[in-house]
Amino acid sequence: MSTQTFDYAIVGAGAAGMHLALKMIEDDHFQEKKILIIEKDKKEDNDRTWSFWEPEETRWDKLAENKWKKAFFTSKEGRLVSLDLKEYTYKTVRSSKFYAYCKDLIANAKNVTWIEEDVNQIKGSDIYTNQGMYHANHIFDSRIDPEFIEKEKEYASLSQHFLGWFIETPTPVFDDSSITMMDYQLQWKDHTSFTYILPFSPTYALVEFTLFNNEMLSHDEYEEKLKTYLSEQLNIEEYKIVEVEKGVIPMSNYPFTKHHEPALSKIGTAGSWVRPSSGYSFKNGDRYSSQVIENIKKGKSPHNGIAKNRFRFYDSIFLTVLKEENNLGAMIFETLYTKHDITSVFRFLDEQSSIIEDLRIILSLNIPAFRKALLKVLQFGKHVSS
Numbered sequence: 001m002s003t004q005t006f007d008y009a010i011v012g013a014g015a016a017g018m019h020l021a022l023k024m025i026e027d028d029h030f031q032e033k034k035i036l037i038i039e040k041d042k043k044e045d046n047d048r049t050w051s052f053w054e055p056e057e058t059r060w061d062k063l064a065e066n067k068w069k070k071a072f073f074t075s076k077e078g079r080l081v082s083l084d085l086k087e088y089t090y091k092t093v094r095s096s097k098f099y100a101y102c103k104d105l106i107a108n109a110k111n112v113t114w115i116e117e118d119v120n121q122i123k124g125s126d127i128y129t130n131q132g133m134y135h136a137n138h139i140f141d142s143r144i145d146p147e148f149i150e151k152e153k154e155y156a157s158l159s160q161h162f163l164g165w166f167i168e169t170p171t172p173v174f175d176d177s178s179i180t181m182m183d184y185q186l187q188w189k190d191h192t193s194f195t196y197i198l199p200f201s202p203t204y205a206l207v208e209f210t211l212f213n214n215e216m217l218s219h220d221e222y223e224e225k226l227k228t229y230l231s232e233q234l235n236i237e238e239y240k241i242v243e244v245e246k247g248v249i250p251m252s253n254y255p256f257t258k259h260h261e262p263a264l265s266k267i268g269t270a271g272s273w274v275r276p277s278s279g280y281s282f283k284n285g286d287r288y289s290s291q292v293i294e295n296i297k298k299g300k301s302p303h304n305g306i307a308k309n310r311f312r313f314y315d316s317i318f319l320t321v322l323k324e325e326n327n328l329g330a331m332i333f334e335t336l337y338t339k340h341d342i343t344s345v346f347r348f349l350d351e352q353s354s355i356i357e358d359l360r361i362i363l364s365l366n367i368p369a370f371r372k373a374l375l376k377v378l379q380f381g382k383h384v385s386s
Protein backbone atom coordinates (compact mmCIF):
# COMPACT_ATOMS: atom_id res chain seq x y z
CA MET A 1 0.00 0.00 0.00
CA SER A 2 1.50 3.37 -0.95
CA THR A 3 1.65 6.14 1.62
CA GLN A 4 -0.36 9.23 0.74
CA THR A 5 1.69 12.42 0.91
CA PHE A 6 0.34 15.88 1.79
CA ASP A 7 1.82 19.33 2.14
CA TYR A 8 0.06 19.90 5.46
CA ALA A 9 -1.80 17.66 7.89
CA ILE A 10 -4.04 18.88 10.71
CA VAL A 11 -4.53 16.30 13.45
CA GLY A 12 -7.71 17.04 15.38
CA ALA A 13 -10.50 19.20 13.97
CA GLY A 14 -11.59 20.94 17.17
CA ALA A 15 -11.51 24.68 17.71
CA ALA A 16 -7.86 25.14 16.74
CA GLY A 17 -7.79 22.64 13.87
CA MET A 18 -10.96 24.08 12.31
CA HIS A 19 -9.77 27.70 12.65
CA LEU A 20 -6.50 26.77 10.96
CA ALA A 21 -8.20 24.76 8.20
CA LEU A 22 -10.48 27.73 7.36
CA LYS A 23 -7.53 30.13 7.21
CA MET A 24 -5.70 27.78 4.81
CA ILE A 25 -8.73 27.24 2.60
CA GLU A 26 -9.31 30.98 2.33
CA ASP A 27 -5.73 31.97 1.48
CA ASP A 28 -4.51 31.81 -2.13
CA HIS A 29 -1.09 30.65 -0.97
CA PHE A 30 -2.59 27.26 -0.07
CA GLN A 31 -4.81 26.71 -3.13
CA GLU A 32 -2.35 24.31 -4.75
CA LYS A 33 -1.34 22.65 -1.48
CA LYS A 34 -2.65 19.25 -0.49
CA ILE A 35 -4.12 19.41 3.01
CA LEU A 36 -5.14 16.45 5.15
CA ILE A 37 -7.41 16.66 8.19
CA ILE A 38 -7.52 13.66 10.51
CA GLU A 39 -10.25 13.71 13.15
CA LYS A 40 -11.36 10.75 15.22
CA ASP A 41 -14.89 12.02 15.89
CA LYS A 42 -17.81 13.02 13.67
CA LYS A 43 -17.87 16.58 15.14
CA GLU A 44 -21.63 16.80 15.08
CA ASP A 45 -22.49 17.12 18.78
CA ASN A 46 -22.65 20.32 20.75
CA ASP A 47 -19.80 19.33 23.08
CA ARG A 48 -19.15 22.89 24.31
CA THR A 49 -20.38 26.45 24.04
CA TRP A 50 -17.77 29.05 23.18
CA SER A 51 -17.99 32.59 24.45
CA PHE A 52 -15.59 35.37 23.61
CA TRP A 53 -15.46 39.12 23.04
CA GLU A 54 -14.65 40.97 19.84
CA PRO A 55 -14.40 44.69 19.04
CA GLU A 56 -15.68 44.19 15.50
CA GLU A 57 -18.31 42.28 13.56
CA THR A 58 -16.93 39.00 12.25
CA ARG A 59 -18.18 35.85 10.61
CA TRP A 60 -19.00 34.50 14.08
CA ASP A 61 -21.81 37.04 14.49
CA LYS A 62 -23.94 35.02 12.08
CA LEU A 63 -23.43 31.85 14.14
CA ALA A 64 -23.87 33.47 17.56
CA GLU A 65 -26.72 32.33 19.81
CA ASN A 66 -26.74 35.72 21.44
CA LYS A 67 -24.60 38.86 21.74
CA TRP A 68 -24.34 41.27 24.63
CA LYS A 69 -23.02 44.82 25.14
CA LYS A 70 -23.33 44.83 28.94
CA ALA A 71 -21.99 42.65 31.73
CA PHE A 72 -22.14 42.48 35.50
CA PHE A 73 -19.57 41.54 38.10
CA THR A 74 -20.71 40.74 41.64
CA SER A 75 -18.21 40.69 44.50
CA LYS A 76 -18.13 38.18 47.37
CA GLU A 77 -19.92 40.77 49.52
CA GLY A 78 -22.67 41.30 46.94
CA ARG A 79 -21.39 44.54 45.37
CA LEU A 80 -22.94 44.63 41.89
CA VAL A 81 -20.81 46.38 39.28
CA SER A 82 -22.11 47.15 35.80
CA LEU A 83 -19.51 46.82 33.05
CA ASP A 84 -19.93 48.78 29.83
CA LEU A 85 -18.29 46.72 27.08
CA LYS A 86 -18.07 49.82 24.82
CA GLU A 87 -16.73 48.78 21.40
CA TYR A 88 -16.65 45.12 22.44
CA THR A 89 -19.47 42.60 22.05
CA TYR A 90 -19.61 39.40 24.07
CA LYS A 91 -20.73 36.53 21.82
CA THR A 92 -21.67 32.91 22.30
CA VAL A 93 -21.38 30.25 19.61
CA ARG A 94 -22.52 26.65 20.04
CA SER A 95 -19.77 24.26 18.95
CA SER A 96 -22.22 22.15 16.90
CA LYS A 97 -22.95 25.21 14.74
CA PHE A 98 -19.26 26.06 14.47
CA TYR A 99 -18.37 22.50 13.40
CA ALA A 100 -21.18 22.39 10.82
CA TYR A 101 -20.14 25.77 9.38
CA CYS A 102 -16.45 24.77 9.14
CA LYS A 103 -17.15 21.27 7.81
CA ASP A 104 -19.27 22.74 5.04
CA LEU A 105 -16.47 25.05 3.89
CA ILE A 106 -13.93 22.22 4.20
CA ALA A 107 -16.11 19.85 2.14
CA ASN A 108 -16.20 22.40 -0.67
CA ALA A 109 -12.43 22.84 -0.77
CA LYS A 110 -10.98 20.62 -3.51
CA ASN A 111 -7.50 20.48 -2.00
CA VAL A 112 -8.58 19.25 1.44
CA THR A 113 -9.04 15.58 2.40
CA TRP A 114 -10.94 14.82 5.64
CA ILE A 115 -10.55 11.38 7.15
CA GLU A 116 -12.20 10.04 10.27
CA GLU A 117 -9.41 8.06 11.91
CA ASP A 118 -7.67 7.89 15.27
CA VAL A 119 -4.03 8.99 15.27
CA ASN A 120 -1.88 6.62 17.32
CA GLN A 121 1.54 8.02 16.69
CA ILE A 122 3.47 10.67 14.79
CA LYS A 123 7.10 10.03 13.92
CA GLY A 124 8.87 12.83 12.08
CA SER A 125 6.62 13.50 9.10
CA ASP A 126 4.74 10.20 9.30
CA ILE A 127 1.33 9.88 10.90
CA TYR A 128 0.14 6.44 11.98
CA THR A 129 -3.59 5.99 12.52
CA ASN A 130 -5.79 3.03 13.43
CA GLN A 131 -6.27 2.51 9.70
CA GLY A 132 -3.15 3.54 7.88
CA MET A 133 -0.17 5.79 7.49
CA TYR A 134 0.12 9.26 5.98
CA HIS A 135 3.02 11.57 5.25
CA ALA A 136 2.91 15.36 5.50
CA ASN A 137 5.65 17.93 5.05
CA HIS A 138 4.31 19.79 8.06
CA ILE A 139 1.93 18.51 10.72
CA PHE A 140 -0.30 20.56 13.04
CA ASP A 141 -1.12 18.42 16.04
CA SER A 142 -3.86 19.20 18.58
CA ARG A 143 -3.28 16.11 20.76
CA ILE A 144 -2.05 17.05 24.24
CA ASP A 145 1.32 15.44 24.98
CA PRO A 146 0.95 12.77 27.73
CA GLU A 147 3.89 14.37 29.56
CA PHE A 148 1.57 17.23 30.55
CA ILE A 149 -0.59 14.86 32.63
CA GLU A 150 2.51 13.35 34.28
CA LYS A 151 4.26 16.63 35.05
CA GLU A 152 1.38 19.07 35.45
CA LYS A 153 1.80 19.22 39.23
CA GLU A 154 5.42 20.41 38.95
CA TYR A 155 4.16 23.60 37.30
CA ALA A 156 1.88 26.41 38.36
CA SER A 157 -1.19 24.50 37.25
CA LEU A 158 -4.85 24.87 38.11
CA SER A 159 -7.95 23.46 36.53
CA GLN A 160 -10.87 25.57 35.43
CA HIS A 161 -13.74 23.16 36.03
CA PHE A 162 -17.42 23.76 35.82
CA LEU A 163 -20.92 22.45 35.52
CA GLY A 164 -23.48 24.50 33.65
CA TRP A 165 -27.21 24.06 33.21
CA PHE A 166 -29.14 25.50 30.28
CA ILE A 167 -32.43 26.15 32.01
CA GLU A 168 -35.87 27.14 30.85
CA THR A 169 -38.24 28.95 33.21
CA PRO A 170 -42.03 29.19 32.92
CA THR A 171 -42.00 32.96 33.47
CA PRO A 172 -39.53 35.67 32.37
CA VAL A 173 -36.72 35.99 34.95
CA PHE A 174 -33.57 36.89 33.02
CA ASP A 175 -32.44 40.20 31.62
CA ASP A 176 -31.11 38.98 28.28
CA SER A 177 -29.35 42.27 27.53
CA SER A 178 -26.47 41.54 29.93
CA ILE A 179 -24.35 38.64 31.10
CA THR A 180 -23.00 37.91 34.58
CA MET A 181 -19.27 37.59 34.01
CA MET A 182 -18.57 36.45 37.56
CA ASP A 183 -20.71 36.36 40.69
CA TYR A 184 -18.59 35.53 43.74
CA GLN A 185 -21.41 35.49 46.30
CA LEU A 186 -21.63 31.71 46.36
CA GLN A 187 -18.28 30.05 46.87
CA TRP A 188 -16.83 26.59 47.25
CA LYS A 189 -15.08 26.69 50.66
CA ASP A 190 -13.00 29.86 50.27
CA HIS A 191 -11.62 28.82 46.90
CA THR A 192 -11.73 30.82 43.67
CA SER A 193 -15.24 29.91 42.56
CA PHE A 194 -18.06 31.86 40.98
CA THR A 195 -21.25 31.65 38.96
CA TYR A 196 -21.44 32.73 35.32
CA ILE A 197 -24.75 33.50 33.57
CA LEU A 198 -25.48 33.80 29.86
CA PRO A 199 -29.15 34.70 29.32
CA PHE A 200 -30.34 33.86 25.81
CA SER A 201 -33.90 35.07 26.41
CA PRO A 202 -35.96 36.18 29.45
CA THR A 203 -36.84 32.51 30.01
CA TYR A 204 -33.67 30.69 28.89
CA ALA A 205 -30.11 30.89 30.22
CA LEU A 206 -26.88 29.04 30.86
CA VAL A 207 -26.01 29.16 34.56
CA GLU A 208 -22.59 27.73 35.32
CA PHE A 209 -20.72 27.12 38.59
CA THR A 210 -16.97 27.40 37.98
CA LEU A 211 -13.84 26.86 40.05
CA PHE A 212 -10.18 27.73 39.40
CA ASN A 213 -8.41 25.30 41.74
CA ASN A 214 -7.09 21.76 41.98
CA GLU A 215 -9.99 20.12 43.81
CA MET A 216 -12.49 18.44 41.53
CA LEU A 217 -16.02 18.29 42.90
CA SER A 218 -18.38 15.36 42.64
CA HIS A 219 -21.24 15.82 40.18
CA ASP A 220 -23.63 16.19 43.14
CA GLU A 221 -21.53 18.95 44.65
CA TYR A 222 -21.63 21.07 41.48
CA GLU A 223 -25.37 20.43 41.24
CA GLU A 224 -25.89 21.44 44.85
CA LYS A 225 -24.14 24.76 44.16
CA LEU A 226 -26.26 25.42 41.07
CA LYS A 227 -29.48 24.63 42.91
CA THR A 228 -28.49 26.92 45.79
CA TYR A 229 -27.54 29.74 43.45
CA LEU A 230 -30.77 29.53 41.46
CA SER A 231 -32.86 29.46 44.58
CA GLU A 232 -31.00 31.90 46.86
CA GLN A 233 -29.45 34.41 44.45
CA LEU A 234 -31.94 34.40 41.57
CA ASN A 235 -35.09 33.33 43.46
CA ILE A 236 -35.84 30.78 40.75
CA GLU A 237 -37.60 27.70 42.07
CA GLU A 238 -39.26 26.41 38.93
CA TYR A 239 -37.11 25.50 35.95
CA LYS A 240 -36.38 22.73 33.47
CA ILE A 241 -32.80 21.65 32.72
CA VAL A 242 -32.65 21.48 28.95
CA GLU A 243 -28.96 20.78 28.44
CA VAL A 244 -25.84 20.29 30.58
CA GLU A 245 -22.31 21.57 29.98
CA LYS A 246 -19.48 20.11 32.02
CA GLY A 247 -15.81 20.67 31.42
CA VAL A 248 -12.25 21.02 32.60
CA ILE A 249 -9.84 23.49 31.02
CA PRO A 250 -6.15 23.33 31.99
CA MET A 251 -4.72 26.59 33.32
CA SER A 252 -0.99 25.95 33.45
CA ASN A 253 2.40 27.40 32.70
CA TYR A 254 3.54 23.96 31.52
CA PRO A 255 5.70 24.64 28.43
CA PHE A 256 3.44 22.99 25.83
CA THR A 257 5.52 24.63 23.10
CA LYS A 258 8.51 22.40 23.89
CA HIS A 259 6.71 19.66 21.94
CA HIS A 260 7.04 21.55 18.67
CA GLU A 261 9.38 19.82 16.21
CA PRO A 262 10.85 21.09 12.94
CA ALA A 263 8.05 19.38 10.94
CA LEU A 264 5.37 19.52 13.65
CA SER A 265 3.60 22.39 15.36
CA LYS A 266 1.41 21.78 18.36
CA ILE A 267 -1.84 23.74 18.16
CA GLY A 268 -4.79 24.50 20.43
CA THR A 269 -4.62 23.55 24.08
CA ALA A 270 -1.69 21.28 23.15
CA GLY A 271 0.23 24.28 21.78
CA SER A 272 -0.52 26.68 24.64
CA TRP A 273 -3.28 28.50 22.71
CA VAL A 274 -5.44 28.58 25.86
CA ARG A 275 -4.71 31.73 27.84
CA PRO A 276 -3.55 30.10 31.11
CA SER A 277 -4.95 32.78 33.39
CA SER A 278 -8.45 32.84 31.90
CA GLY A 279 -9.09 29.53 30.10
CA TYR A 280 -10.38 31.44 27.06
CA SER A 281 -8.98 30.21 23.75
CA PHE A 282 -11.60 30.47 20.99
CA LYS A 283 -10.32 33.85 19.78
CA ASN A 284 -6.70 32.79 20.25
CA GLY A 285 -7.47 29.96 17.82
CA ASP A 286 -8.65 32.52 15.30
CA ARG A 287 -5.75 34.90 15.90
CA TYR A 288 -2.94 32.36 16.18
CA SER A 289 -4.12 30.54 13.04
CA SER A 290 -3.68 33.80 11.12
CA GLN A 291 -0.21 34.12 12.59
CA VAL A 292 0.63 30.53 11.51
CA ILE A 293 -0.46 31.39 7.95
CA GLU A 294 1.62 34.57 7.90
CA ASN A 295 4.66 32.67 9.23
CA ILE A 296 4.36 30.04 6.49
CA LYS A 297 4.00 32.70 3.80
CA LYS A 298 7.12 34.45 5.07
CA GLY A 299 9.07 31.17 5.05
CA LYS A 300 9.30 31.07 8.84
CA SER A 301 8.55 28.13 11.10
CA PRO A 302 4.71 27.99 11.42
CA HIS A 303 4.81 28.24 15.21
CA ASN A 304 7.31 31.10 15.27
CA GLY A 305 6.52 33.59 18.06
CA ILE A 306 3.17 32.04 19.01
CA ALA A 307 2.20 31.92 22.70
CA LYS A 308 5.62 33.12 23.76
CA ASN A 309 5.49 36.60 25.14
CA ARG A 310 5.38 38.75 28.25
CA PHE A 311 1.80 37.67 28.92
CA ARG A 312 2.93 34.12 29.68
CA PHE A 313 5.23 35.57 32.34
CA TYR A 314 2.28 37.43 33.91
CA ASP A 315 0.26 34.20 33.71
CA SER A 316 2.97 32.31 35.61
CA ILE A 317 2.81 34.86 38.43
CA PHE A 318 -0.99 34.86 38.51
CA LEU A 319 -1.19 31.06 38.54
CA THR A 320 1.46 30.84 41.26
CA VAL A 321 -0.58 33.23 43.44
CA LEU A 322 -3.77 31.22 42.99
CA LYS A 323 -2.01 27.90 43.46
CA GLU A 324 -0.54 29.08 46.77
CA GLU A 325 -3.45 31.22 48.02
CA ASN A 326 -6.56 30.14 46.18
CA ASN A 327 -8.79 32.25 48.43
CA LEU A 328 -7.43 35.43 46.79
CA GLY A 329 -9.30 34.89 43.51
CA ALA A 330 -12.43 36.82 44.50
CA MET A 331 -10.37 39.86 45.52
CA ILE A 332 -8.09 39.70 42.46
CA PHE A 333 -10.98 39.55 40.00
CA GLU A 334 -12.85 42.26 41.89
CA THR A 335 -9.80 44.50 41.46
CA LEU A 336 -9.48 43.61 37.78
CA TYR A 337 -13.12 44.18 36.90
CA THR A 338 -13.91 47.15 39.13
CA LYS A 339 -10.71 49.22 39.14
CA HIS A 340 -10.11 49.04 35.40
CA ASP A 341 -12.02 49.75 32.25
CA ILE A 342 -13.29 46.34 31.12
CA THR A 343 -11.97 47.04 27.61
CA SER A 344 -8.40 47.29 28.91
CA VAL A 345 -8.92 43.99 30.78
CA PHE A 346 -10.13 42.44 27.48
CA ARG A 347 -7.07 43.79 25.67
CA PHE A 348 -4.86 42.41 28.46
CA LEU A 349 -6.49 38.97 28.19
CA ASP A 350 -6.23 39.16 24.39
CA GLU A 351 -2.49 39.89 24.70
CA GLN A 352 -3.06 43.20 22.91
CA SER A 353 -2.66 45.67 25.76
CA SER A 354 0.07 48.27 25.85
CA ILE A 355 2.86 48.12 28.45
CA ILE A 356 1.21 51.13 30.15
CA GLU A 357 -2.09 49.24 30.44
CA ASP A 358 -0.23 46.18 31.75
CA LEU A 359 1.56 48.30 34.34
CA ARG A 360 -1.72 49.83 35.54
CA ILE A 361 -3.19 46.37 35.99
CA ILE A 362 -0.06 44.95 37.63
CA LEU A 363 0.30 47.89 40.05
CA SER A 364 -3.35 47.56 41.11
CA LEU A 365 -2.52 43.99 42.16
CA ASN A 366 0.52 45.02 44.16
CA ILE A 367 -0.16 42.77 47.16
CA PRO A 368 2.31 40.55 49.09
CA ALA A 369 1.10 37.35 47.37
CA PHE A 370 2.02 38.77 43.94
CA ARG A 371 5.40 39.99 45.14
CA LYS A 372 6.12 36.53 46.63
CA ALA A 373 4.97 34.83 43.42
CA LEU A 374 7.11 37.17 41.29
CA LEU A 375 10.20 36.21 43.30
CA LYS A 376 9.31 32.53 43.01
CA VAL A 377 8.81 32.67 39.25
CA LEU A 378 12.08 34.58 38.84
CA GLN A 379 13.89 32.10 41.12
CA PHE A 380 12.48 28.82 39.78
CA GLY A 381 11.80 29.84 36.21
CA LYS A 382 8.44 28.52 35.12
CA HIS A 383 8.52 25.77 37.72
CA VAL A 384 6.90 26.18 41.09
CA SER A 385 8.59 24.28 43.87
CA SER A 386 5.64 23.48 46.08
Ligand SMILES: Cc1cc2nc3c(=O)[nH]c(=O)nc-3n(C[C@H](O)[C@H](O)[C@H](O)COP(=O)(O)OP(=O)(O)OC[C@H]3O[C@@H](n4cnc5c(N)ncnc54)[C@H](O)[C@@H]3O)c2cc1C
Residues within 6 Å of the ligand: 011, 012, 013, 014, 015, 016, 017, 038, 039, 040, 041, 047, 048, 049, 050, 051, 052, 117, 118, 119, 120, 142, 143, 245, 246, 247, 248, 249, 267, 268, 269, 270, 274, 279, 280, 281, 282, 283
Ligand atom coordinates in the same frame (compact mmCIF):
# COMPACT_ATOMS: atom_id res chain seq x y z
C1 LIG B 1 -16.88 22.53 27.99
C2 LIG B 1 -15.88 23.57 27.55
C3 LIG B 1 -16.29 24.89 27.38
C4 LIG B 1 -15.38 25.86 26.96
N1 LIG B 1 -15.81 27.14 26.79
C5 LIG B 1 -14.97 28.07 26.32
C6 LIG B 1 -15.42 29.40 26.08
O1 LIG B 1 -16.57 29.74 26.36
N2 LIG B 1 -14.56 30.29 25.53
C7 LIG B 1 -13.27 29.95 25.20
O2 LIG B 1 -12.54 30.77 24.66
N3 LIG B 1 -12.80 28.72 25.49
C8 LIG B 1 -13.61 27.77 26.02
N4 LIG B 1 -13.14 26.51 26.26
C9 LIG B 1 -11.69 26.26 26.12
C10 LIG B 1 -11.22 25.99 24.68
O3 LIG B 1 -11.70 26.96 23.79
C11 LIG B 1 -11.66 24.64 24.17
O4 LIG B 1 -11.20 23.63 24.99
C12 LIG B 1 -11.21 24.41 22.72
O5 LIG B 1 -12.06 23.42 22.19
C13 LIG B 1 -9.77 23.97 22.61
O6 LIG B 1 -9.47 23.76 21.26
P1 LIG B 1 -8.53 22.57 20.79
O7 LIG B 1 -8.57 22.56 19.31
O8 LIG B 1 -7.23 22.64 21.47
O9 LIG B 1 -9.21 21.23 21.37
P2 LIG B 1 -10.53 20.53 20.94
O10 LIG B 1 -11.54 21.51 20.51
O11 LIG B 1 -10.86 19.59 22.04
O12 LIG B 1 -10.10 19.71 19.65
C14 LIG B 1 -9.21 18.63 19.66
C15 LIG B 1 -9.68 17.68 18.55
O13 LIG B 1 -8.71 16.66 18.38
C16 LIG B 1 -9.39 15.44 18.18
N5 LIG B 1 -8.47 14.38 18.55
C17 LIG B 1 -7.92 14.17 19.80
N6 LIG B 1 -7.13 13.08 19.76
C18 LIG B 1 -7.15 12.62 18.49
C19 LIG B 1 -6.53 11.52 17.85
N7 LIG B 1 -5.71 10.68 18.51
N8 LIG B 1 -6.76 11.33 16.53
C20 LIG B 1 -7.60 12.17 15.85
N9 LIG B 1 -8.22 13.22 16.41
C21 LIG B 1 -7.99 13.44 17.72
C22 LIG B 1 -10.60 15.53 19.09
O14 LIG B 1 -11.62 14.64 18.72
C23 LIG B 1 -10.99 17.00 18.91
O15 LIG B 1 -11.90 17.16 17.86
C24 LIG B 1 -14.02 25.51 26.70
C25 LIG B 1 -13.62 24.20 26.91
C26 LIG B 1 -14.53 23.23 27.33
C27 LIG B 1 -14.03 21.83 27.57
